[in-house]
Every structure is written in structure tokens, then in C-alpha cells.
Amino acid sequence: MEILHLTCSWVVHWSNSILNAGKWVVLLKVFEGFSRLDVFLWTSMVRYEQNGLPEEEVAFFHQMVMLENVNPDCVTLVSLVSACAQLCSVKLDRKPNCNSPGAACLDPRFIGGDGIVFYFHGKSNEHYSLVSDLNLQINSRFIGLRPAGRTRDYTWIQALGFLFDSQTFSLEATRAATWDDKIDHLKFTYNGKELVVPEGHLSSWKSPESSLRVERTSSKNSVLVSLPEVAEISVNVVPVTKEDDRIHNYQIPSNDCFAHLEVQFRFYGLSSKVEGVLGRTYQPDFQNPAKPGVAMPVVGGEDKYRTLSLLSADCTSCIFSPAGVLDQENSLLVDYGSLDCTGSASSGNGIVCRK
Structure with a gap:
């Protein structure tokens, strides 16, 4: 290969x-x-x-x-x-496209299944459910900082935790004082034990049950996580750049580049009850509070989607069951990776998607 x-x-x-x-x-x-x-x-x-x-x-x-x-x-x-x-x-070329539906990048900037851009800030060192469905739970851990005089944290997604069937999987961006793209900044666990995916483009690991596959899409810092017939997740580790720091006045310290994840999700047959910061935007009747045309539409839901840990499904709106079996009659018959989206996502405005 x-x-x-x-x-x-x-x-x-x-x-x-x-x-x-x-x-x-x-x-x-x-x-x-x-x-x-x-x-x-x-x-x-x-x-x-x-x-x-x-x-x-x-x-x-x-x-x-x-x-x-x-x-x-x-x-x-x-x-x-x-x-x-x-x-x-x-x-x-399977790295995340931060301007397409299912994306979660930057601080954090999401594009929902409905094609609308929104921001969800959360708080540093806390965990939030991004997706909670009958057979799948995906949580995130936020890192961040709050400069003097600010009323909220600047935050980024540092880790993802997956629960499916009776298995757990996590991946995270490891802390680095300065960024070096010659070093791999990814760490994995499977069922609570550290997992090593050999460095090298297209090297891969598959779980014994074949229910999970992790493949490197570059020699370091990029992977594709596959849950057959459930989801595909493209992940890339990046730092907060000096240019981003200058533009947004994050005031990043010299001893931490805030390595974080760029993520793009593709789902197959989510149920109509799906929840989560991102998941709810895939509900067939979801009315997104982030209105098109607003420069930086911020949505709430911290209390609804906060979990106690990266690998728990205890948020007040979570619907995942460890023995969850997808109810096919309650499933959306839409391949969310095949939507045709037009519009300028980079402006922070909504975009329109159609089949």
C-alpha cells in the first residue's frame, strides 16, 4: 500500500x-x-x-x-x-474536512447533520456527549484556558471516548509544549488498556471482535476510526498555531501548544432519537437554534450533555444502553456522508444541504 x-x-x-x-x-x-x-x-x-x-x-x-x-x-x-x-x-486523503457536515474543529466549531454551523464552548477539563444513540455513545474531553478578564473558557476537543456494545475505545491528543509534526501525538485505549497502532501510513489495528478498526491515514497524528455499519470518524491532531493565537487573542502560554483534535463524523442509520451536542442535529425534526446568517452562533446544552468521564453515558439526555441494539424501524434511512452542501462554511454562517 x-x-x-x-x-x-x-x-x-x-x-x-x-x-x-x-x-x-x-x-x-x-x-x-x-x-x-x-x-x-x-x-x-x-x-x-x-x-x-x-x-x-x-x-x-x-x-x-x-x-x-x-x-x-x-x-x-x-x-x-x-x-x-x-x-x-x-x-x-481521509483527513477531516472541517467545512462539511459532521465536522468538529477549532474552538470547537461544529457543522451539524443539517448543514448549519454552530459553536459549543463548554468548559475546560470537562466531558460532553457529542453523540448518544441506542447503540453508540461518543464523548469528548475539552481542554482550554481562561485569560484574565474573560467570562468563559477558550476550549478545544482533546479526546474522544466511544462506547458501543459492551466495548470502550478512546483516543486523545497528548500534551506538548511545542509542536513537532515528526512526533506522534496520539494515544489510544481499548477496553481500558493502552493500545498501540504502529506508526506508518495505512498501518492499522482491528479489535478481536472486528467491531472496531483504527487505520493511520498518515504516518503520524491522523487516523480513521471505523465502526462497521455504524460510523466512520476521521481524526487529525493539530496545535493552536501562533497565527490563530494572534487572531483570537487566546494568550496561549509558552509551555503548552494545546494539541487538540480536528474531527469529522460520518454516520450510518442513526435512530431518530439520537442525542448529543452534534447528534441531535441529525434528528429528522430538529430545529437548530443556531440561525443562518449569525456570525458566531453559540448553542447551549452544557447541563444536558455533561458526562462524569470520557467513557460514561450518564448525561441527562443520553440514551445509550450498553446492550443497545439498534431498532431498525426507528432508524433514519439517510447516508449522512452523501449530502450535497453549498455555501460558505468558513464565514460561520449556515450552509444548505440536499440529497
Whole structure:
């Protein structure tokens, strides 16, 4: 998979550089200049792409280039670029999109299932339920600070806790005085025991019951958490940058960069009763108090969604049951990752989503 990643990265970067310069003809001439073309072998590779198997095409490409005097033609070039584009967009770039539904980034800025942007501040060193459903509980731990003269904390999501069936899982951003992207700042636990996911792009770990999979989407600080048929969560660890500190006047101290999580959730078949700071925005009849057009719409609910710990489901509005089995008749038949959303989320205003 590492070779596949390198191949796609090189092909896409190389071809895009030429195409962005308006030199498609140059790209074709590179392949037309080869002394010998083996149409049969390279056509086989094209068929992989045409049949929706881009991963197999890239693997076949590696086999072909190892053969002496076997060179691709223009058609296979286009096919390979197409396959790599599919892989890079679907498999290789799975970091959170902070401007799409299901996102929880910054201090914390959410985009609900309804496409509306809102802020939920909470308090530093406390825990809140982001999602509470019949078969799933996702909590967060906030870190933050309160400069002199302020009436509330600046907060960020530092950790996530998951409860599903009778299992628990947590991930957190570890504290760092200064940010170093060469160091992994992620820590994991499974059923109360520390879990090690080897560093390296696409390295992964799967629970014995196969109910949880954790895959690194870069060598360090980024993972994709998968609960089959329940949810996918993209996570990235980032610091509070000096620029953000300057713009917002956070007054970040010199001994803590406040490493925190950028998160994007994708859910499959949430129930209509789903609760939580983010979860309630997926209710079919939810009326979001964060009105479109407001620069920084802040919503409340701290008392409703506060939990005693990262791995508890004791908030007053929580509905998770340790033995919870999803009532299919009460499930939303919507794939929340397939909404088409338009509008400028970066402005802090609401965006409109449609199927």
C-alpha cells in the first residue's frame, strides 16, 4: 500500500503540474516517444480502471514497468491518472474536512447533520456527549484556558471516548509544549488498556471482535476510526498555531501548544432519537437554534450533555444502553456522508444541504 501511495502521489503531482501549465500535448508526447508499445499488456491495465478496480490497476502498473521494453501508450496514461485520482480522493486523503457536515474543529466549531454551523464552548477539563444513540455513545474531553478578564473558557476537543456494545475505545491528543509534526501525538485505549497502532501510513489495528478498526491515514497524528455499519470518524491532531493565537487573542502560554483534535463524523442509520451536542442535529425534526446568517452562533446544552468521564453515558439526555441494539424501524434511512452542501462554511454562517 505504501508503494501504491507513492505511485499515485507521483503520478498525480507530475501530471497535474503539466496540465496546470496547459501542456497536455507534452504529457502525451512523453508516452508517444517510447520505442515499443505492448498494447495487449497495457490494455489489460486499462480494463481494471474501466471495471472500477483502480487499486488493481496501480498494482498491475508496477508489474508492467518492471518488464523490459514494455512501455505504456497515451490511453494507459489517462487510465492510470484516472485510477490514481480515484484512490487519492477516496482512499488516501481521509483527513477531516472541517467545512462539511459532521465536522468538529477549532474552538470547537461544529457543522451539524443539517448543514448549519454552530459553536459549543463548554468548559475546560470537562466531558460532553457529542453523540448518544441506542447503540453508540461518543464523548469528548475539552481542554482550554481562561485569560484574565474573560467570562468563559477558550476550549478545544482533546479526546474522544466511544462506547458501543459492551466495548470502550478512546483516543486523545497528548500534551506538548511545542509542536513537532515528526512526533506522534496520539494515544489510544481499548477496553481500558493502552493500545498501540504502529506508526506508518495505512498501518492499522482491528479489535478481536472486528467491531472496531483504527487505520493511520498518515504516518503520524491522523487516523480513521471505523465502526462497521455504524460510523466512520476521521481524526487529525493539530496545535493552536501562533497565527490563530494572534487572531483570537487566546494568550496561549509558552509551555503548552494545546494539541487538540480536528474531527469529522460520518454516520450510518442513526435512530431518530439520537442525542448529543452534534447528534441531535441529525434528528429528522430538529430545529437548530443556531440561525443562518449569525456570525458566531453559540448553542447551549452544557447541563444536558455533561458526562462524569470520557467513557460514561450518564448525561441527562443520553440514551445509550450498553446492550443497545439498534431498532431498525426507528432508524433514519439517510447516508449522512452523501449530502450535497453549498455555501460558505468558513464565514460561520449556515450552509444548505440536499440529497
